[in-house]
Amino acid sequence: MNNALKISLRFFLFWIMQVLVFNQLEFGFGIHLMIYPLFVMLLPFDIGIFPLLLLGFGLGISIDAFSDTFGLHASSLLMMAYFRPIIFKFFAQREGYDPLKEPSLFDMGTRWYTLVYGSLLFIHHFWFFLIEIFRINELFWMLQNTVLSIVFSYSVSLLILTLISRKSRSK
Amino acid sequence: MRKLIAFFERFRVFLFFAFLQILALSMYITFLSFPRFQFLTSANAISGQLYSWEHDLTKHFNLSDENSKLQDENIALQAQLPKSLFRLNNGIIKINDSIYRQQYEYIPGEVINSTVTKRNNYFTINIGEKHGVKRLMGVYSPNGVVGVIHSTSEHYSIVKSVLTKDINIDVTIEPIGLFGLLKWDGRHPTRGNIAGISNDLKIPRGSKVLTRGGSGIFPKGLMVGTVDAVYAIEGEALWDVVITYSEEYRTLQRIYVIKNLMLEEQQQIEKGIPEDKEER
Numbered sequence: 001m002n003n004a005l006k007i008s009l010r011f012f013l014f015w016i017m018q019v020l021v022f023n024q025l026e027f028g029f030g031i032h033l034m035i036y037p038l039f040v041m042l043l044p045f046d047i048g049i050f051p052l053l054l055l056g057f058g059l060g061i062s063i064d065a066f067s068d069t070f071g072l073h074a075s076s077l078l079m080m081a082y083f084r085p086i087i088f089k090f091f092a093q094r095e096g097y098d099p100l101k102e103p104s105l106f107d108m109g110t111r112w113y114t115l116v117y118g119s120l121l122f123i124h125h126f127w128f129f130l131i132e133i134f135r136i137n138e139l140f141w142m143l144q145n146t147v148l149s150i151v152f153s154y155s156v157s158l159l160i161l162t163l164i165s166r167k168s169r170s171k
Numbered sequence: 172m173r174k175l176i177a178f179f180e181r182f183r184v185f186l187f188f189a190f191l192q193i194l195a196l197s198m199y200i201t202f203l204s205f206p207r208f209q210f211l212t213s214a215n216a217i218s219g220q221l222y223s224w225e226h227d228l229t230k231h232f233n234l235s236d237e238n239s240k241l242q243d244e245n246i247a248l249q250a251q252l253p254k255s256l257f258r259l260n261n262g263i264i265k266i267n268d269s270i271y272r273q274q275y276e277y278i279p280g281e282v283i284n285s286t287v288t289k290r291n292n293y294f295t296i297n298i299g300e301k302h303g304v305k306r307l308m309g310v311y312s313p314n315g316v317v318g319v320i321h322s323t324s325e326h327y328s329i330v331k332s333v334l335t336k337d338i339n340i341d342v343t344i345e346p347i348g349l350f351g352l353l354k355w356d357g358r359h360p361t362r363g364n365i366a367g368i369s370n371d372l373k374i375p376r377g378s379k380v381l382t383r384g385g386s387g388i389f390p391k392g393l394m395v396g397t398v399d400a401v402y403a404i405e406g407e408a409l410w411d412v413v414i415t416y417s418e419e420y421r422t423l424q425r426i427y428v429i430k431n432l433m434l435e436e437q438q439q440i441e442k443g444i445p446e447d448k449e450e451r
Contacts (some may be wrong), residue, residue: 020221049184057191066221071198078195082188131199 003044010164011059014039019066022156030145031152036063036073037124038157040081041117042165046099049085056081076128083123091116104165105158117157121150275390278302278428285332287360287421292334294318296426299326309388309429315418316340316382316395317426328428333395334360334420341383342395344374344412350383351412353395360420363396365412374401380414387434394418 014036022033040056060074067073088097091112101107103116129145179186280302284295298304300323310317310330318332319340331338333353340353342365349372351365365380378398384391396414404411431437 050187053184053188053191057195060195069199071195075192075195075199078188078191082192131196 007043007055010039010042011055013164015059015062017160018063023063023067027152029148030141032125032128032145032149033156034073034125034128034149034153035157035160036060037077037080037121037153038117038160040077040084041120042102042104042161043084044099045088045097045101045103052081052084053078072128072132075131076124079127080120080124084120087116087119087123102165105161106165118150118154121153121157122146125149125153274431274433276303276430276432278304278430280304280328280426280428282330282423282426283327285420285423287334291336292332292360292420293321294330294332294423294426296328296330296428297326298428299324299328301325302428303430304328304428305430307388308431310426311389311393311429312418312423312426314394315416316389316393317418317420317423319388320428330426332420333363333416340389340395341385342380343383344368344398345379345381347372347374347378349374350385353380361416362399363414363416365414366409368410368412370403370408370410374398374410374412376400387431387437389429390431 018034018036022035025033027033036059039059040052043052043055056077057074060077061071063069063073064071088103093112097103103113105113108116125146129142129149133142133145135142278298280296280298282294283297286292294310294317296310304320304323306320306323308320310320316333318330318335318338321329321331323329333340334355336355338353338355341350342353343350344365349368351367354364354366356362356364368374376398380395380398382389382391382393382395394417396416396418398412399415400413402411402413
């Protein structure tokens with residue numbers, strides 16, 4: 001499968017999953033399940049920074065248009081996309097990244113994936129709740145939201161990753 | 172100038188990021204106070220359609236909850252219905268309308284005794300003269316015609332049901348509009364016959380049979396049944412039309428007695444029709 005087609009398919013897949021499934025779930029305790037950061041995470045290693053930012057912004061704004069958040073998702077996904085190369089560089093192995101590999105659990109190993117995706121999810125979720133709540137006296141609530149949502153989002157992302165990534169490797 | 176270009180060169184990624192971020196945040200903040208771009212909300216055409224599809228898909232998930240909710244509502248409503256109350260008054264349901272004059276009133280009642288296996292079956296209902304029931308009033312249930320009041324007492328009435336030999340309710344077969352008389356052959360409580368249908372017209376199977384409303388006992392258009400089969404009668408230019416009753420008389424419970432407020436007027440004017448006389 002060629003790369004552009006794969007990316008557009010995943011764009012649509014993550015968009016429709018987030019809008020129709022995960023936005024409809026209500027857990028309470030401030031948990032907001034967001035799986036679409038995985039889309040930005042799984043973009044190829046050698047993607048340019050401008051396409052990266054544009055794709056992040058685009059997916060975010062598409063989700064915004066369907067969940068009445070007016071730019072909240074776009075802002076936080078853009079934040080995450082901006083920090084992705086920085087985090088990648090921070091956790092880089094000695095020999096650098098192989099552009100033929102995919103930044104997923106199966107290609108890069110559990111430790112690397114957990115650290116990188118965890119940090120990126122933290123940036124995304126923290127920014128999301130920071131902008132959404134935007135009150136200093138609700139800092140504790142904000143942090144609780146962030147941590148609980150990260151736990152849930154990370155677990156569900158893992159499930160989705162096993163679904164879509166195994167498949168793309170087996171081709 | 173060169174320094175400025177160099178600055179942009181150096182920070183172009185960050186500037187691009189900052190531009191998009193400011194765009195997103197300004198959209199978010201302005202939207203909170205004043206919605207400008209309607210297409211960015213879930214009220215736009217695409218997302219509205221998408222969500223209505225989604226609703227079509229997911230509305231059944233709550234079906235049992237919805238059902239019990241509806242049931243609760245029904246219980247509450249039924250408690251207000253006349254049949255739930257001890258009937259001090261006679262419980263006639265009246266519809267007031269300034270455009271139409273009320274012609275028919277409906278008196279609710281219940282079948283308390285009935286047979287269906289005899290050749291002529293009469294039903295006993297729990298309303299009588301005290302509730303305004305008189306002889307020759309029509310009786311129907313929401314599913315179909317039941318019969319005609321045969322005799323009344325103070326608190327009860329006897330209904331001559333359509334499961335009697337000579338019930339002779341005038342009916343029409345829709346959509347053709349043929350008129351005939353409803354009969355019962357006395358064999359099966361779900362099937363009746365219509366007599367007097369001329370055999371030069373084709374009657375499709377499944378045609379609706381409705382009351383004609385000619386005698387003033389029933390309003391026009393009450394359901395009777397559907398045409399099941401059509402047989403030719405030997406030696407006569409008539410069809411024997413077999414119909415299936417739309418009401419299941421074996422389990423019938425709730426009925427309404429129909430009171431025609433203009434019956435007297437109709438009978439009065441029909442008295443003026445001259446009797447047929449032989450031509451000379």
